[in-house]
Amino acid sequence: LPASAARAGAERPTIIAHRGASAYAPENTLAAVDEAAELGISWVENDVQRTKDGELVVLHDDNLKRTTDVEEVFPGRAPWKVKDFTAAEIAHLDAGSWFGPAYAGERVPTLEQFMDRVELHHQKLLLEIKNPDLYPGIEQQTLKVLGNEGWLDPDHLASRLIVQSFSVDSVRSVHELKPAVKTGFLGTPPVADLSWYANFTDQINPSHSSISTDYVASVHELEGPHGGPLEVFTWTVNDADTARLVGRYGVDGIITNNPDVVRDAFPEG
Numbered sequence: 001l002p003a004s005a006a007r008a009g010a011e012r013p014t015i016i017a018h019r020g021a022s023a024y025a026p027e028n029t030l031a032a033v034d035e036a037a038e039l040g041i042s043w044v045e046n047d048v049q050r051t052k053d054g055e056l057v058v059l060h061d062d063n064l065k066r067t068t069d070v071e072e073v074f075p076g077r078a079p080w081k082v083k084d085f086t087a088a089e090i091a092h093l094d095a096g097s098w099f100g101p102a103y104a105g106e107r108v109p110t111l112e113q114f115m116d117r118v119e120l121h122h123q124k125l126l127l128e129i130k131n132p133d134l135y136p137g138i139e140q141q142t143l144k145v146l147g148n149e150g151w152l153d154p155d156h157l158a159s160r161l162i163v164q165s166f167s168v169d170s171v172r173s174v175h176e177l178k179p180a181v182k183t184g185f186l187g188t189p190p191v192a193d194l195s196w197y198a199n200f201t202d203q204i205n206p207s208h209s210s211i212s213t214d215y216v217a218s219v220h221e222l223e224g225p226h227g228g229p230l231e232v233f234t235w236t237v238n239d240a241d242t243a244r245l246v247g248r249y250g251v252d253g254i255i256t257n258n259p260d261v262v263r264d265a266f267p268e269g
């Protein structure tokens with residue numbers, strides 16, 4: 001059995017702070033990266049999209065309403081889509097007050113700013129390409145930014161970077177453009193299809209409610225494009241009982257808004 005499949009639920013899976021430590025600081029902001037670092041969490045997940053003038057920024061929704069003050073600042077610009085605003089306009093927005101007054105003035109980070117903060121804390125990045133259908137060529141552009149920032153150097157590639165997407169086309173595209181980059185597919189493909197996914201993805205990253213011990217074992221039986229067994233990082237698990245359950249399933253990683261809660265669910269470490 002691959003080591004990951006032999007875990008039998010005792011060892012702590014890798015913990016990934018979802019949109020940063022987003023239970024404690026506004027999601028996808030530098031404050032959420034800092035909070036993950038303060039909790040001692042080494043992996044951070046984010047969501048990457050593109051502005052009207054072609055800058056990559058970190059935000060989950062395809063519009064700016066829920067997590068910024070865009071409606072106040074630009075009242076006539078409904079439906080406030082990320083792709084309809086320039087990077088300079090987005091840089092004016094407050095991306096923290098919605099979460100709490102202590103975070104007033106947090107900004108929507110550019111991908112570069114987000115990566116620099118992850119690097120500052122010596123953390124690792126699970127980068128999600130979000131809504132790629134809205135942003136033709138975003139895979140190539142993301143790889144360019146990663147390269148410019150040194151994240152495609154061999155040491156980063158081996159241990160500090162995974163690029164994932166719900167879009168199978170996007171994952172395949174990243175793999176074809178830069179085969180050395182580890183990739184993840186967000187979803188739960190049928191077991192019969194998993195061997196096809198193993199041609200271009202290193203991870204199958206499903207919702208926790210969609211998996212079982214048998215499903216995780218089926219993923220682990222396959223070898224990914226970089227030689228090791230395919231891995232499973234599951235999302236979004238925010239309580240100890242569910243964390244222990246997916247740990248017993250044998251998952252390799254748990255993506256969570258509450259990384260301290262998940263960590264403490266596995267006292268063995």
Ligand code: G3P
Pocket residue numbers: 018045047060128186235236255
């Ligand atoms: O990383 C997994 C998770 O982020 C996928 O869902 O909607 O939070 O991006 P979502």
Ligand code: CA
Pocket residue numbers: 045046047128
């Ligand atoms: Ca995400």
